[in-house]
Amino acid sequence: MSPTFSETLRAATLPVHEQANHSPYISALLGGELSVDAFAALASQLYFVYSALEDVAEQVSDDPIAGKFVFPELNRRAALREDMTYYFGPDWESEVKPLPATAAYCDRIREAGTSWSGGFVAHHYTRYLGDIAGGQVIRHKLKNLHGVTGPGSMFYVFDQIPSAPKFRDNYRELLNTAPWDAADRKRFIMESVRAYELNVGVFTALAEDMPRYSMS
Template identity: 50%
Template sequence: MSEAIPFHQTVRRSTLEAHQRANHSPFMDALFDGRLAVADYARLVEQYSFVYGALESVSDAMTDDPVAGPFVHDTLRRGSRIAEDLAFFGVTDPEPLPATTRYAARIREVADWPGGFVAHHYTRYLGDVAGGQAVAALLPRRYGVVGGGTAFYDFSALGPVPRFREHYRALLDAAPWDDTERGRVVDEVRRAYDLNIAVFHDLWDRAEPAAA
């Protein structure tokens, strides 16, 4: 009998450890403890402008791909929301940190590999739709950010989140990848987590004086 574990579960289980590391990187821990300055959070959004710039330009290129295309939804696009949040925080000239440049470069590198693109798409968007909501709640509560700054986390246009996640997981399960390709996709998700962790690391280096 062939193994019955749906691919979405394999992805999730194989990357739980990486998720924990991302989640508990010093920058994230400090963010959740309310130990950062609002400017440090704004610098994270600045980094997003480059990451999503890359992700969404590759999304455009993937729209007609039979496997990756169905993952691309206009309602997921974050570019204009990131711009809105940056304007709210008064950031006029976003600058990428070195790890952000490496992350965006890797996303562009997989522009001709549908599985690689899906790995990066999954790591960001599914994370934003799920755990990102905790950050949206945190900003007003711990940082007094009100009247804006959280457009990035608004996925209400997607409809009910559980339904969207089911749809997304079904797409992962239906992708016609053999075991080798599935293994490569999982490896790329791990790599995507590591690239995110590296961005948090660079952010933490910059934030430390305010956090100390």
């Protein structure tokens, strides 16, 4: 039995996905080696990434293919704004800026996301499906290591998704049935890999400040 497209996609992106999950910054963050400021720094960069992605989602919501992947219940920007206020205060917008690696990531989301349906979905897939699952690990670390619940961790709260496993299964079925031909699917996989690589680039940039966040 041939693998489904979502299975092929997962296998093709696994190496770079693992690279992201085991990057020095994320490893230190989850290992309890960094202060809560490191979580704040990560959230600050994710704010720009999700702002770009959700801006594109609004633009493609009427697209017959991409529009099927636009789920308002996934939107993270409002939650991240709440987290920014918690970490940086009410004037956070004058303080929080995108790193060059983050700006490059956002530029690619806008470029790929508005050029064809698969470009948007590739970036949407790599972000939201990972955060629904893996993001919960970070949420628990925030609580257990730093006592942060509610504001400061709202990004990881998907309270409008009753069942994460069911949602992921339905999402994968949308991927499997999307009307992309073999060339489109190959292009989709390449864009997904690029999305993960850009994400790793953000982690690498954040890691430059790890000594400042060290709890040792």
